[in-house]
Amino acid sequence: MPYLRVRIATADQHVSAQQIVSMLTDLAVTKLGKNAGVAAVDVQFQDPKQWFIGGHALKPDQSSFFIEIKITSSTNSRDDKAAFVKAAYQQMAALLPNVQPTSYIVLQDVASDSWGYGGLTQEFRYIHG
Known part of the structure; x- marks a missing residue:
C-alpha cells in the first residue's frame, strides 16, 4: 500500500491524470x-500562475510538481527511495514541458500501527500474515 498525492502546475493540456497515475503506480x-x-493516487492540476518558486509565479511555458508518497516505515531502503525519487523526476520531466528543478518528491515513512486501509492497520496485517 502506498498513498500518493500529486500536484502538477502546467499549462500543457496533453498530459492526463491517468498517465500520471499509471506512471507513479x-x-x-x-x-x-x-x-x-x-x-491510491490523488492527482490535482494547478494553474501555473498560482505556483510560485522563489517568490515568482511559473512562466506559461514552465511546469512544476509536488509528489508525496506515504509508505509503511521500514519497508524500503534508502537506495529504494533514491531510485524512486530519481525515476519519478525523470518521468515527470518527460511528460511535462520545461519542468523546473525545484519540483519536489517526498517519501513519508508512516508507522505501521498508525495507518491502514479496509479498517485494518498495516501492523495488524503484518502480525496476522
Whole structure:
C-alpha cells in the first residue's frame, strides 16, 4: 500500500491524470515493491500562475510538481527511495514541458500501527500474515 498525492502546475493540456497515475503506480511497484492493487493516487492540476518558486509565479511555458508518497516505515531502503525519487523526476520531466528543478518528491515513512486501509492497520496485517 502506498498513498500518493500529486500536484502538477502546467499549462500543457496533453498530459492526463491517468498517465500520471499509471506512471507513479508502476514506479511504486518497480522501485518500492508495493502492491499496485492497493495503491491510491490523488492527482490535482494547478494553474501555473498560482505556483510560485522563489517568490515568482511559473512562466506559461514552465511546469512544476509536488509528489508525496506515504509508505509503511521500514519497508524500503534508502537506495529504494533514491531510485524512486530519481525515476519519478525523470518521468515527470518527460511528460511535462520545461519542468523546473525545484519540483519536489517526498517519501513519508508512516508507522505501521498508525495507518491502514479496509479498517485494518498495516501492523495488524503484518502480525496476522
